Amino acid sequence: MPELPEVETITRSLDKILPGKVFQQVTVRYSGSLNCSSQAFKDQLIKQRINQVWRRGKLIVLDLKENLHLVFHLKMSGRLLYESGSDWQLDKHSHLIFEFYEQGYLIFHDTRKFGYCSLLNSNALYQWTYFAGLGPEPLDLNEDEFVHIFQKSRARIKSVLLDQSKIAGIGNIYADESLHEAGIHPATPCCQLDQDRLRKLSLSLKGVLLRSIQAGGTTLRDYVDGLGNPGNYQNGFMAYGRKGLPCKTCSTLLESCKVAGRTTVYCPQCQPLSI
DNA sequence: CGTGCGGCCTGAATGC
DNA sequence: TGCATTCAGGCCGCAC
Numbered sequence: 509m510p511e512l513p514e515v516e517t518i519t520r521s522l523d524k525i526l527p528g529k530v531f532q533q534v535t536v537r538y539s540g541s542l543n544c545s546s547q548a549f550k551d552q553l554i555k556q557r558i559n560q561v562w563r564r565g566k567l568i569v570l571d572l573k574e575n576l577h578l579v580f581h582l583k584m585s586g587r588l589l590y591e592s593g594s595d596w597q598l599d600k601h602s603h604l605i606f607e608f609y610e611q612g613y614l615i616f617h618d619t620r621k622f623g624y625c626s627l628l629n630s631n632a633l634y635q636w637t638y639f640a641g642l643g644p645e646p647l648d649l650n651e652d653e654f655v656h657i658f659q660k661s662r663a664r665i666k667s668v669l670l671d672q673s674k675i676a677g678i679g680n681i682y683a684d685e686s687l688h689e690a691g692i693h694p695a696t697p698c699c700q701l702d703q704d705r706l707r708k709l710s711l712s713l714k715g716v717l718l719r720s721i722q723a724g725g726t727t728l729r730d731y732v733d734g735l736g737n738p739g740n741y742q743n744g745f746m747a748y749g750r751k752g753l754p755c756k757t758c759s760t761l762l763e764s765c766k767v768a769g770r771t772t773v774y775c776p777q778c779q780p781l782s783i
Numbered sequence: 784c785g786t787g788c789g790g791c792c793t794g795a796a797t798g799c
Numbered sequence: 800t801g802c803a804t805t806c807a808g809g810c811c812g813c814a815c
């Protein structure tokens with residue numbers, strides 16, 4: 509489930525390789541991944557050159573010529589993988605195959621088919637409600653800006669962390685991990701948290717995201733970066749997926765509950781509900 | 784405004 | 800062994 513650190517890692521790996529490459533051939537094996545017909549997709553892409561690869565929230569954007577953008581959302585199980593040779597395995601979940609004039613292939617692979625690939629001009633991209641509605645990048649926020657986003661909400665803190673329109677790129681893993689590090693119960697209403705606690709959360713969130721990027725992201729099942737390398741951050745998990753295991757800080761057994769419909773793991777000792 | 788649920792989809796894990 | 804159920808989760812649309 510690629511979140512900000514995984515998407516950032518993929519983006520960095522692809523941005524070292526793809527710029528300058530030109531699409532020679534595009535094979536659509538599952539058109540449900542696209543926002544247009546397979547034919548229109550191919551017609552618009554072929555002979556287009558990739559200029560840059562960047563990330564916004566959980567989106568990966570390939571800038572092409574003439575204000576055209578190829579945008580990927582990997583959702584839970586998507587992969588975007590560069591293959592330099594022609595000896596790669598064609599899997600039944602490889603939905604899009606892009607071949608370059610210069611060398612190599614870019615493969616969009618998505619077991620669960622939740623992910624998508626949209627071809628958009630600049631106007632369409634910037635007017636797209638999801639894109640336009642994305643909140644700020646957590647790594648670009650200073651503590652005051654972070655506090656401002658959260659302090660007035662009456663919603664539970666984890667719900668707001670997961671809300672892409674409030675802050676972009678956080679998913680279930682990094683919500684649980686940052687709340688654990690900050691010592692905040694995930695169901696705490698934001699407005700019950702004072703400035704110091706929100707500042708602490710701001711620091712914890714940035715720390716968790718940066719350490720995960722450093723570790724190449726988290727690999728649970730599907731995730732690999734743009735070159736096929738798995739991440740290592742799962743070994744550093746303090747909370748996510750550790751229900752019933754002892755807290756690495758205080759040895760209390762971790763508990764779980766549902767917040768915003770998602771499984772949430774926390775330490776009842778380190779993350780008390782009442783402050 | 785906030786919450787909760789169903790739907791989309793597949794495969795791994797679990798239950799009988 | 801083999802079948803059915805449950806779970807995972809990002810995001811949307813909808814009901815309350």
